[in-house]
Amino acid sequence: MFEYTVCNQADTELFYKQCSALEKRFPGMIVNDILKDVNGSIIQQYTHDRGRIIVKNDTQVDALYVTSDFDLLPYFKQD
Secondary structure: OOOEEEEEOOHHHHHHHHHHHHHHOOOOOEEOEEEEOOOOEEEEEEEEEEEEEEEEOOOOOOOOEEEEEEEEEEEOOOO
16 A cells, blocks of 8 residues: 655645546546545545545544555656
8 A cells, every 4th residue: 555645734625636636647547426524534535447546635634645556656757
């Protein structure tokens, strides 16, 4: 499992920007419904051929992070 801290505090606007960036880099992956927790956390899960990608804006931990079944960094390197 790969984990990436996007921001060291929860940030709803940045959460949606991160989701948009993933959707642009991985066209064709399955986008599941956004889940909203009672504590204000927001979770977006994707299903890709290589595995799952989860973006979580966690208000309890106060962080925005991404977990993935495969390494995402090669897909975000500058061309």
